Each structure stands twice: as C-alpha cells, then as structure tokens.
Amino acid sequence: MIYIQLLLSFIQIGLFSFGGGYASLPFIQNQVVTKHHWLTMKEFADIITISQTTPGPIAINAATFVGINVAGIKGAIVATIGCVLPSIIIILFLSILYYKYRGLSFMDGILYGLRPTVIALIAISGFSLLQASVLPNSSNTHILQNLDYVSIVLIVGALYILRKYKTNPIYIMLGAGIIRLGLYFI
Incomplete structure (x- = not known):
C-alpha cells in the first residue's frame, strides 16, 4: 500500500x-x-x-x-x-x-x-x-523566543557573501555546515 x-x-x-x-x-x-x-x-x-x-x-x-x-x-x-x-x-x-x-x-x-x-x-x-x-518551534506564540538566531546570522552572512563576492554556493554551504557543527560542540 x-x-x-x-x-x-x-x-x-x-x-x-x-x-x-x-x-x-x-x-x-x-x-x-x-x-x-x-x-x-x-x-x-x-x-x-x-x-x-x-x-x-x-x-x-x-x-x-x-x-x-x-x-x-x-x-x-x-x-x-x-x-x-x-x-x-x-x-x-x-x-x-x-x-x-x-x-x-x-x-x-x-x-x-x-x-x-x-x-x-x-x-x-x-x-x-x-x-x-x-x-x-513555530507552534509557540512567543515568536522571538523561538527564533534561531544562529540560523539568521548564517542566512544573512551567506546572502552577503554570495552577493558581494560571487562565491561558489558549495563553499557557502560547506562553511555554514562547519560553523554550525563547531557551534554544536561548544
């Protein structure tokens, strides 16, 4: 089925x-x-x-x-x-x-x-x-408490680097993944 x-x-x-x-x-x-x-x-x-x-x-x-x-x-x-x-x-x-x-x-x-x-x-x-x-966790009514600020910084940083330096998106994804992984272990 x-x-x-x-x-x-x-x-x-x-x-x-x-x-x-x-x-x-x-x-x-x-x-x-x-x-x-x-x-x-x-x-x-x-x-x-x-x-x-x-x-x-x-x-x-x-x-x-x-x-x-x-x-x-x-x-x-x-x-x-x-x-x-x-x-x-x-x-x-x-x-x-x-x-x-x-x-x-x-x-x-x-x-x-x-x-x-x-x-x-x-x-x-x-x-x-x-x-x-x-x-x-968008089910909660307190949106500002649920915001993932690290993701917001990564998104803004990635957009800035992509627009300003025309960097290959693969490098941006790799860099964001490494940063997020590093923050996970801190």
Whole structure:
C-alpha cells in the first residue's frame, strides 16, 4: 500500500511541477509533510538541503530520499519513477506538438505566461524553508523566543557573501555546515 501511495504522490508532483526543482518544492511539501505526514517540516528542510548538495535535479533527489526514508530502497525506486514518469510522457507529447507548431506565436505566449507563476512558486518555497530554518518551534506564540538566531546570522552572512563576492554556493554551504557543527560542540 505504501508503494502505491508513494507512486501516486510523486506522479502528482511530477505532473503538476512546472518550472524546475525549486518550483516543485511546494508540491513536494504538500504531499510529503502536510498530506501524508511522512516527514516533519524540519526533516523536509534537511532533505531539500541534501538534495541541493547532491548531483541531479532537486525533485528527483527529494523523491529518492523521501522514498528511502518511508519504504527503503524499493520506496526510493518507486518514488523516483513516479517523479520522472509524467515528465517523460509530457515531454514526448510536447516535443511532437512543438515540432509541428513551433512557428506559431501562440506557443511563445504560453511559455512567457508561465514565468510569473514559476517565480511565485519559488518564492513560496523559499519562505517555507526560511520559516523552518529560523522558527523550528513555530507552534509557540512567543515568536522571538523561538527564533534561531544562529540560523539568521548564517542566512544573512551567506546572502552577503554570495552577493558581494560571487562565491561558489558549495563553499557557502560547506562553511555554514562547519560553523554550525563547531557551534554544536561548544
């Protein structure tokens, strides 16, 4: 039964995720955290972090990690297949249509119209991950007491270094991980 749930959930994610991995994060969060309660929001944020540091698309890596967490290796295979299957079918169909009608301005209009939606999905996902990072215990009414000030400093520092020095994000993630690990042992 869990394999069918994983397959159907990740087919939905793969089917309705337009705009790449970041745009699919709200769909993954809805299925994995909100609907099925397979992961907590903190575990979800951790899986997204791991998915970004490993090679490959975020949605597929997340599907693999969620599947393995929920149902082992078979779960990882089922979730990954569920995530990529709709894309394969849709791309085959769209490539046939695009090749046939590629000269029409109608096609450009559709693709141009999807851009604001993708930006909104990425912004919502970023806000959810930011909230999970700095408010790990958001159920309490005293928000300032629950803020993770170390995470806030790391986020602001990372943004500053990325914007000012154009540093490779891998180095930023590695540095933030080392700082957090060092603070853990203090």
